Amino acid sequence: MCYLHVLMMNRTKSLTAAVAIVATSMMLTAFAPSATAAGDDSAASSSATVSSSRSFKAVQPKSDLLKESTSTTNDGGWGTQTLDVPQTKSQAEKDAEAARAAAEAAAAQAAQAAAASRSTDRESLPASGTQSFAVAPPNGASAASVLSFANQFVGKVPYVYGGSTTAGWDCSGFVQYVFASVGISLPRASGAQATVGTAVPDLSQAMPGDIIANGGHAGIYIGNGMVVNALNPSQGTAVSSVGVSFSGGYSIRRVL
Structure with a gap:
C-alpha cells in the first residue's frame, strides 16, 4: 500500500507540474503582443523586414538606325551627361578634302611665283623709267595721230633692252607700242x-608715219x-636722222 500511495502522489505532482507549465505558456503567449507593443519599439524595428526598390528610365530607341549620331544623352536619374561622338x-x-588642300597649296605657290616674277621685272627697270607724265591718247588711226602720240615720249621714256612699255x-x-595704240x-x-x-x-x-626697220x-x-x-x-627715246639711226641698209614699210 505504501508503494502505490507514493506512486500515486508522484503522478499527481507530475500532472500538476505539467498543467502549470501549459498554463504559464498560454499566459505568456496571450500577453506577448501587448508587451511588445507597449514595451520596446526598437525590438520591433529590428525584427521588421527591410525592402528596397529602384526605378529606371526607359530609353527611347532611335527611329533612324542608319543615321550617324553626333551626340548622346544619358539620364538615369543620377544627373544628365552629354557625350560628344x-x-x-x-x-x-x-x-575631296585632300584634293582641295592640294589645289589651295598650288594656287598659293603660283601666286607667290607670280609676285616674285613681278618683283624681278620691276627691279630690272631703272627707277627713272616709271611714267610720271600725262599722255594724250591718239586721235584716230592716222599718220598725224601716230606721230603726235609718239613724240610725247621723247626724252621721257628710257631705252631698256627687251622692254615694251612706258617704263x-x-x-x-x-x-609696236605706238602702233598698237591706234589698233595696228x-x-x-x-x-619682222x-x-x-x-x-x-x-x-x-x-x-610721215612709215616704219623704217632692219634686223637691228x-x-x-x-x-x-x-x-x-x-x-x-x-x-x-629721241628724234634722230635716218643716217645716225641706221648704219646699214633698211626697209621702209607703210601700214597706214
Missing part, C-alpha cells in the same frame, strides 16, 4: 617689222630724213 568621314570625303622699251618695243598689231622684233605692210622703194618717197633697229619716220625712235641706253 566624333563624326567619321567616308573615304570620298577624305579624298622702258627698246626700238621695236617702242614702234605689229610683230615684236625689228626684223621690216616685212609688214607695203614696201616703199626709196626714202625720197617715204611719208626700227623707228617711225617723221619727215625730212628724221625718225623718232628708242635710240640707245644713253639717249633713250
Whole structure:
C-alpha cells in the first residue's frame, strides 16, 4: 500500500507540474503582443523586414538606325551627361578634302611665283623709267595721230633692252607700242617689222608715219630724213636722222 500511495502522489505532482507549465505558456503567449507593443519599439524595428526598390528610365530607341549620331544623352536619374561622338568621314570625303588642300597649296605657290616674277621685272627697270607724265591718247588711226602720240615720249621714256612699255622699251618695243595704240598689231622684233605692210622703194618717197626697220633697229619716220625712235641706253627715246639711226641698209614699210 505504501508503494502505490507514493506512486500515486508522484503522478499527481507530475500532472500538476505539467498543467502549470501549459498554463504559464498560454499566459505568456496571450500577453506577448501587448508587451511588445507597449514595451520596446526598437525590438520591433529590428525584427521588421527591410525592402528596397529602384526605378529606371526607359530609353527611347532611335527611329533612324542608319543615321550617324553626333551626340548622346544619358539620364538615369543620377544627373544628365552629354557625350560628344566624333563624326567619321567616308573615304570620298577624305579624298575631296585632300584634293582641295592640294589645289589651295598650288594656287598659293603660283601666286607667290607670280609676285616674285613681278618683283624681278620691276627691279630690272631703272627707277627713272616709271611714267610720271600725262599722255594724250591718239586721235584716230592716222599718220598725224601716230606721230603726235609718239613724240610725247621723247626724252621721257628710257631705252631698256627687251622692254615694251612706258617704263622702258627698246626700238621695236617702242614702234609696236605706238602702233598698237591706234589698233595696228605689229610683230615684236625689228626684223619682222621690216616685212609688214607695203614696201616703199626709196626714202625720197617715204611719208610721215612709215616704219623704217632692219634686223637691228626700227623707228617711225617723221619727215625730212628724221625718225623718232628708242635710240640707245644713253639717249633713250629721241628724234634722230635716218643716217645716225641706221648704219646699214633698211626697209621702209607703210601700214597706214
